[in-house]
Ligand SMILES: *[C@@H]1O[C@H](CO)[C@@H](O)[C@H](O)[C@H]1NC(C)=O
Ligand SMILES: *[C@@H]1O[C@H](CO)[C@@H](O)[C@H](O)[C@H]1NC(C)=O
Ligand SMILES: *[C@@H]1O[C@H](CO)[C@@H](O)[C@H](O)[C@H]1NC(C)=O
């Protein structure tokens with residue numbers, strides 16, 4: 001009798017561990033990994049990094065907001081989402097996106113296949129809420145709580161779609177407002193019982209880099225990190241990087257200031273994370289919850305004499321933080337497995353016990369993570385479509401009439417941040433003794449950049465001209481294949 005009771009007890013115990021765990025995804029905006037932004041996030045460090053796994057080879061498949069976010073939500077490369085840039089005309093939150101992709105996002109699948117209660121707060125896709133794509137009335141499929149920011153990153157004076165109704169906020173700091181909604185959501189009774197997914201997509205640390213007043217005085221002496229590629233100039237790079245000026249000026253106080261403000265905006269995110277984790281603990285669901293932390297793309301400040309932005313095929317822009325904690329994940333684990341944004345959706349689905357749909361390009365890394373298997377080989381595709389925009393060129397810059405460039409301002413010494421021919425595809429390869437990048441530009445020179453990151457981690461030397469024709473052929477073949485791949489084919 002005792003034995004039967006014990007047996008029953010054990011069974012009940014193990015089924016009370018949820019079959020479908022909760023999942024929290026925290027997505028920051030434009031947060032670098034390589035310029036040390038993580039050093040200011042103590043709570044993320046203690047509550048997520050120290051308690052879980054760090055993927056040190058995590059890459060974005062496109063170093064720009066809307067395409068990258070669309071990839072996160074769908075598990076598909078940009079060539080399969082059709083999202084080319086941050087405009088509706090480039091499929092960002094377009095009618096096509098809403099009709100075709102939103103019902104197939106991992107969030108929709110969590111709802112239809114596993115009855116998750118889904119919560120979203122913060123920046124969605126850059127043109128979300130525009131009158132041309134349905135306005136703030138549009139709530140993407142699958143969400144129960146929808147707190148979506150209209151338009152691009154803002155910190156004050158913004159409109160949120162609250163379950164499809166617009167509400168304007170003038171003086172309330174957005175990161176804090178998101179936190180309050182998240183806590184209200186978690187305070188509901190059924191959260192302790194039924195599985196939920198929560199996504200917190202902060203505007204931080206994207207421009208205009210506005211910190212909360214309580215953080216305005218932090219890091220007074222901060223200087224932007226002088227990496228080996230900071231203010232490093234050479235002629236063996238694609239056209240946009242070769243554009244003048246050849247060097248940064250001596251006074252780059254504006255860069256120090258920008259990095260300081262970026263760090264300050266991250267302090268509010270760190271508080272948000274701290275309070276959400278504390279709440280999960282308080283309501284006794286922390287042990288049943290996976291928490292992921294990442295960013296939509298990286299960032300550069302001064303590398304290769306650029307100003308401050310993303311959109312380039314260099315490691316600063318492509319590598320982002322990726323941390324995950326949760327049931328069965330050992331603490332302080334380092335994973336070297338190369339993974340990228342296409343893998344997030346399949347991984348979240350597999351945590352919820354849902355098979356990866358055939359049309360997703362990514363692959364779940366959940367099993368390897370909990371089993372402690374670290375597969376160190378793989379190829380990752382990076383795709384970017386350069387933008388041009390005359391409206392973003394200061395009329396005092398020499399290239400004021402160049403219809404092919406964008407974002408050339410006096411404060412950044414007229415160094416343009418983008419151009420239409422800054423369009424490229426790269427393969428990032430990891431294999432035994434191989435840590436390589438091969439990028440092909442779709443410009444008038446068919447320019448190629450190739451870096452051996454094993455011997456040259458700062459990408460100072462483009463070794464394309466030194467490559468054997470076999471290697472060039474191999475990398476070209478892989479890029480051509482990946483650029484057209486869909487579903488399982490993308491994984492070799
Ligand atoms: C949007 O994506 C679809 C599917 O890839 C594509 O057919 C369409 O041309 C895209 N629209 C634009 C404006 O890029
Ligand atoms: C975005 O992509 C679309 C489709 O390719 C293009 O028509 C549009 O000009 C692009 N927007 C910018 C700002 O380059
Ligand atoms: C789905 O979840 C809701 C809310 O948590 C719950 O009330 C409902 O019973 C669930 N439905 C099924 C079929 O499990």
Ligand SMILES: *[C@@H]1O[C@H](CO)[C@@H](O)[C@H](O)[C@H]1NC(C)=O
Nearest residue numbers: 143144145146147162163181
């Ligand atoms: C959003 O809608 C859900 C029902 O789907 C409701 O429970 C929740 O209270 C609403 N949230 C807000 C902030 O109005």
Ligand SMILES: *[C@@H]1O[C@H](CO)[C@@H](O)[C@H](O)[C@H]1NC(C)=O
Nearest residue numbers: 156157158159168169170171
């Ligand atoms: C708030 O935003 C509106 C446009 O959305 C603008 O007209 C107004 O000047 C802004 N107010 C402040 C204080 O920035």
Ligand SMILES: *[C@@H]1O[C@H](CO)[C@@H](O)[C@H](O)[C@H]1NC(C)=O
Nearest residue numbers: 230231247248249250251252
């Ligand atoms: C960048 O390099 C140029 C040329 O060496 C130098 O004059 C300038 O002071 C440097 N700027 C910074 C911020 O290091």
Ligand SMILES: *[C@@H]1O[C@H](CO)[C@@H](O)[C@H](O)[C@H]1NC(C)=O
Nearest residue numbers: 239402404405421443444445
């Ligand atoms: C890139 O575009 C600009 C026009 O914006 C043009 O002057 C330049 O020659 C182009 N370079 C390449 C390599 O295509």
